[in-house]
Amino acid sequence: MSFLRRRRAASTEPPPPAPPSRESDSKRDKKKKGGAKNSDGRKTAEHPSTSTSPPPVRKWSCVDGCCWAIGCICSIWWLLLFLYNAMPPSFPQYVTEAITGPLPDPPGVKLRKEGLTANHPVVFVPGIVTGGLELWEGHQCADGLFRRRLWGGTFGELYKRPLCWVEHMSLDNETGLDPSGIRVRAVSGLVAADYFAPGYFVWAVLIANLARIGYEEKTMYMAAYDWRLSFQNTEVRDQTLSRMKSKIELMVATNGGKKVVVIPHSMGVLYFLHFMKWVEAPTPMGGGGGSDWCAKHIKAVMNIGGPFLGVPKAVAGLFSIEAKDIAVVRSFAPGVFDKDVFGLQTLQHMMRMTRTWDSTMSMIPKGGETIWGGLDWSPEGVFSCTSKRSKNNNGNVSTSYQPKKINYGRLISFGKDISDAHSSKIERTDFRGAEKGHSLLNKTKCDVWTEYHDFGLGGVKAIVDYKVYTAGSILDLLHFVAPKMMARGSAHFSYGIADNLDDRKYQHYRYWSNPLETKLPDAPDMEIYSMYGVGIPTERAYVYKLTHPSECYIPFQIDTSADGSSEDSCLHGGVFSINGDETVPVLSAGFMCAKGWRGKTRFNPSGIKTFIREYDHAPPANLLEGRGTQSGAHVDIMGNFALIEDIIRVAAGATGEELGGDQVYSDIFKWSERIDLPL
Numbered sequence: 321m322s323f324l325r326r327r328r329a330a331s332t333e334p335p336p337p338a339p340p341s342r343e344s345d346s347k348r349d350k351k352k353k354g355g356a357k358n359s360d361g362r363k364t365a366e367h368p369s370t371s372t373s374p375p376p377v378r379k380w381s382c383v384d385g386c387c388w389a390i391g392c393i394c395s396i397w398w399l400l401l402f403l404y405n406a407m408p409p410s411f412p413q414y415v416t417e418a419i420t421g422p423l424p425d426p427p428g429v430k431l432r433k434e435g436l437t438a439n440h441p442v443v444f445v446p447g448i449v450t451g452g453l454e455l456w457e458g459h460q461c462a463d464g465l466f467r468r469r470l471w472g473g474t475f476g477e478l479y480k481r482p483l484c485w486v487e488h489m490s491l492d493n494e495t496g497l498d499p500s501g502i503r504v505r506a507v508s509g510l511v512a513a514d515y516f517a518p519g520y521f522v523w524a525v526l527i528a529n530l531a532r533i534g535y536e537e538k539t540m541y542m543a544a545y546d547w548r549l550s551f552q553n554t555e556v557r558d559q560t561l562s563r564m565k566s567k568i569e570l571m572v573a574t575n576g577g578k579k580v581v582v583i584p585h586s587m588g589v590l591y592f593l594h595f596m597k598w599v600e601a602p603t604p605m606g607g608g609g610g611s612d613w614c615a616k617h618i619k620a621v622m623n624i625g626g627p628f629l630g631v632p633k634a635v636a637g638l639f640s641i642e643a644k645d646i647a648v649v650r651s652f653a654p655g656v657f658d659k660d661v662f663g664l665q666t667l668q669h670m671m672r673m674t675r676t677w678d679s680t681m682s683m684i685p686k687g688g689e690t691i692w693g694g695l696d697w698s699p700e701g702v703f704s705c706t707s708k709r710s711k712n713n714n715g716n717v718s719t720s721y722q723p724k725k726i727n728y729g730r731l732i733s734f735g736k737d738i739s740d741a742h743s744s745k746i747e748r749t750d751f752r753g754a755e756k757g758h759s760l761l762n763k764t765k766c767d768v769w770t771e772y773h774d775f776g777l778g779g780v781k782a783i784v785d786y787k788v789y790t791a792g793s794i795l796d797l798l799h800f801v802a803p804k805m806m807a808r809g810s811a812h813f814s815y816g817i818a819d820n821l822d823d824r825k826y827q828h829y830r831y832w833s834n835p836l837e838t839k840l841p842d843a844p845d846m847e848i849y850s851m852y853g854v855g856i857p858t859e860r861a862y863v864y865k866l867t868h869p870s871e872c873y874i875p876f877q878i879d880t881s882a883d884g885s886s887e888d889s890c891l892h893g894g895v896f897s898i899n900g901d902e903t904v905p906v907l908s909a910g911f912m913c914a915k916g917w918r919g920k921t922r923f924n925p926s927g928i929k930t931f932i933r934e935y936d937h938a939p940p941a942n943l944l945e946g947r948g949t950q951s952g953a954h955v956d957i958m959g960n961f962a963l964i965e966d967i968i969r970v971a972a973g974a975t976g977e978e979l980g981g982d983q984v985y986s987d988i989f990k991w992s993e994r995i996d997l998p999l
Contacts, residue, residue, distance in 0.1 A: 424949075427965040428532025436972040438534035440581045440619050441541070441571040443564075444513070447586025447625075448547045448679060450522045450955070452507035458488050459501055470504060472516055486669050491548055491676040496808045497557055505546065505558070510537065512544035516955075521947075525959040526583075526967065533968060539575065541567050547587065550678035550812035551594040552829045561598050565607050572617050579619035581971045586903075586954065589626030590682050590833040596841050597832035605829060615843035620970050622849040624963070625901055625954050628835050629692075629908040630685035630815070632731055633859045635794055638680065638802065639732070640876045641671040643859065668872055671770050675802060681809035684798070685731070685791045686834050687817055691911070691995060692791035693729025695743035699907060699991040700728050705857055705890040705897055726890055728898065731861050732789040732797070736882040739788070739863050739891075746787055752796055754782035771802045772874055780875045784866060817997070821922055835912050835923060836997075844926045847976050850913035851963055853952020854986045855937035858900025863891070899986050901937075903954035906986045910934075915992035921999040931976040935960050936985045 425433075452472030455465045461484035462477075470477060470488055478485050492499045506512060514524040523542070530540065545560040554560040568580050584592040596614055599607040607613075636642050674680060685692050693699060702725050733739035738746060757776020779800070789797050795815060799806045814830050818837040831837040840848070865879040884891035890898065899906045912923075913930040920927040937952030947956045957963055966979055 424961065426529055426532065427961050427968055428529030431965065431968050431972070432533050436533050436968065438530070438536075438539055439972045440578050440970075441539045441575050442530060442535065442971055443541050443543055443568060443571070443580050443582045444510075444523055444526075445543045445582065445584035445588035445592045446513040446522070446545075446547070447584070447588040448683075450516055450586070451513045451544050451547055452511070453489075453504050453546065453548075454507050455488060455503070456505050457501065457503035459484070462488055469507065472507070472513075474518060483669070486673050489548075490673045491678070493676050493804060494808075496550055496553060496676070496678045496812075506544040506560075508542075508544055510540065510542045512542050514542075522585075522955060522958055526964055529964050529968060530971065533972065535971075539571070541571060543567070543588075545591065547679055548677040550808075551591055551682065551833055552598075552812055553678065554591075555598070561595055561607060564595060565599050565609060565613075568617050579617055581619050581967075582621045583624065583967060584621070584626070585624040585958065586627065587679060587683060589623040589628065592621065592623075593628075593835060593838075594829070594833040597838055598829065600841060601827065601829075605827075611842050614841035614846060618843065618846050620847040620849065620976075622851060622967055622970060624851050625904055625909065625957060626850060626852065627683050627904045627908050628850075628912045629687055630683050631859075631904055631908060632685060632861060633903060634680060634683040635685065635731055635798075636859070636862055636878065637674065638684070638798055638805070640864070640874055640878065641667050641674065642878050667874060668770055671874065675771070675805045678808055678812060681805070682813050682833055684809075684813070684815055685794065685908075686815045687791070687836050687997075688815070689729065689790050689792040690817060690997060691836075691907070692731070693727075694790055694792070695729060695746075695788065696727060698726070698728035699994045700860075700898055700987075701725065701991075701994070703728075703890060703898060726896060728860050728896060729790050730788045731791060731794055732864055733861070734784050734787050734864050734866075736863050736879070736891075739861070739882075739896075748787050749782070749785040751782035751786045751800060754779065754800075756782075770874070771804060775801070775875065780866070783876070835916060839922075840917060840924045840926065840928050842926045843928060846928050847970075848913060848917065848928055848930045849933055849966075849970075849976065850910055850930070851933045851935070851957075851966070852904060852906070852909040853901035853937050853954070853957045853960075854899055854906060854934045855952055856900060856902045857890070857892075857897035858902055858905050859895050860890075860898040860900075860905055861896040863894040863896075901952055901954045901957065906934075906988050907991055910986070910988040911992050911995065914988050915995070916997065916999070923999070929976055931979070932982045932984055932988065933963070933966055933979070934983055934985050934988075935963055 424430075449471070452469050454467050454469050455462060456467065458465060461481060465477060468477065470485060487499075488502055488504060490499065491497060498504075510523070510527060513522050514527060516522050527535075527540065543560075543564045545554045546558060549557065555562060571580055572578065582592060597606070599609040599613050600611050602608055633643050691699070727739060730739055755776075755778050756774065757778030783797065783800070786793075786797075795806075810830075812830055814834050814837055816834075816837060818826060818831075821837070821839055825831075826837055863879045863882040864876050867873055867875050867877045869875075878894040880893040882891060882894045883889065890896050900909070910932055913932050917924040917928065917930045924930075935950075935952045935957060938948065938950035940946065940948035940951070947953075947959055949959060949961045951957055951960055969979060970976075
């Protein structure tokens with residue numbers, strides 16, 4: 321059998337190769353050069369296996385290019401990551417100092433060398449949008465997101481499931497509280513607002529510098545709250561005001577009776593103003609702390625970028641879900657937010673969501689035409705947007721020429737010509753009570769409902785025919801275009817000026833966040849600071865136009881084609897600018913401490929001392945400085961070394977006089993004197 325297997329294997333072997341032919345070398349050369357010839361003398365094609373020509377070159381495809389690019393990017397990324405982890409911690413600072421020169425010591429290091437140590441406990445009150453929010457209960461589309469951040473952090477879920485994110489970030493349009501089956505709550509602890517997103521600090525730099533003089537978590541408290549809710553509803557739903565009261569009492573008791581220094585930022589300024597009235601008021605509406613609670617527990621309130629009297633930016637946001645930045649994007653790419661591009665009504669979804677956030681209505685301008693000006697006047701009067709300011713401490717501004725007068729009192733004008741014309745030349749038709757007409761939009765083709773769904777061409781025409789809106793008529797405009805939103809807002813906020821602060825109606829919580837309709841606490845030893853940036857063009861008034869009709873459209877839009885007639889004009893891209901911190905105008909941030917609360921007034925009967933600390937904006941000199949240490953921008957100012965130093969000194973025990981009193985670079989005192997407000 322083995323023999324048969326060997327024979328069978330042998331029979332299956334391939335035949336041996338044929339012996340080489342004895343052709344001459346010349347014939348072989350001819351075959352190599354020209355190939356073989358058949359009987360009639362024509363050349364025959366060579367078999368591919370016997371050809372000696374080089375193989376064809378494979379073409380470079382798009383897939384090959386993409387793979388090559390991805391490979392290069394990944395290789396460079398891993399190389400940089402390796403180098404970053406391999407370099408000593410001091411290397412980045414060494415490179416920066418080699419380029420820019422020696423860096424100044426951070427405020428905490430500088431003041432520790434002076435001998436300052438932790439003294440008064442510190443309470444941080446974050447503003448709108450800077451505090452993190454996490455999911456505790458949601459609908460099916462949010463599976464796997466339990467206790468994941470929906471606001472702040474990486475915003476990863478916004479990109480993965482945007483409509484689900486909008487659904488969970490919105491509040492109920494009737495109650496202003498949680499929608500059915502959804503619970504989104506504020507993140508607690510210092511991490512709630514130290515960073516808004518990775519690498520983008522909010523409170524982190526201030527916290528780190530306080531830690532350098534001895535502060536730690538037991539002497540610092542982040543009073544986080546759900547910034548979407550109206551101020552009183554944070555207590556109704558989450559008992560946030562009660563938690564703040566208890567925490568402050570505990571910090572005072574466990575630190576030898578030392579009063580706290582409270583540091584609110586942005587909308588947190590209004591929130592803490594509401595708290596100071598709530599904590600004094602009797603239960604159940606208030607906290608029951610009594611009229612002397614603030615005097616016993618608070619050393620100073622150091623307000624950063626406070627919109628005490630509101631911001632015009634809030635009007636544009638509520639009216640057309642715009643601000644300067646969005647208007648600029650729409651001017652460069654007109655369809656970027658439209659349905660035709662992304663398959664979504666982006667601005668409509670944003671409007672639907674933000675109009676459920678009742679807190680935004682706390683920043684509607686307060687005080688009407690008395691504070692913000694009328695058709696032909698404003699407290700700022702004449703202002704130059706590009707002429708250099710002289711740095712001084714008395715509020716005087718030097719200009720090289722007389723700039724053109726601007727009607728800042730006209731918060732909204734329909735057309736550039738209307739924004740410039742004298743009021744006697746403007747023919748207006750009152751929109752109040754006008755019929756809105758039939759529905760402006762095709763509801764069956766819209767993905768999201770806004771209150772403009774109920775509008776008709778008659779309503780749009782009535783708004784345009786009124787032509788110009790001041791702070792006195794802007795509330796009626798918002799009631800006309802967004803009645804449901806303003807019905808909720810009117811139950812929680814007020815925007816007027818009190819005639820008699822002893823009237824019992826001002827004991828209601830809707831007045832507590834308006835400094836023109838409430839009194840400061842009876843705490844004569846307490847100090848109040850208004851700390852804000854200056855030197856940045858800040859939105860003050862707008863030129864609007866009608867939007868071209870389309871499906872599901874918002875009928876009004878900032879007219880980005882409206883520009884001033886000179887380089888020094890304050891009108892650019894449909895937005896009139898004024899001095900401020902890019903978000904809050906100087907008038908709103910500084911008036912109360914400059915005049916409304918200065919000395920003993922009806923708004924400050926106990927004579928609490930007030931100080932204005934302005935920080936002249938200086939942008940970073942280069943990219944190595946990051947967001948800069950001398951920035952006056954609304955959020956970046958939280959990393960301003962001069963501001964941080966002022967806060968640390970007060971927390972360590974200094975008074976406003978020891979800081980040097982007022983520090984002013986703007987015309988806030990001159991502008992305040994032009995406001996005829998009985999004190």
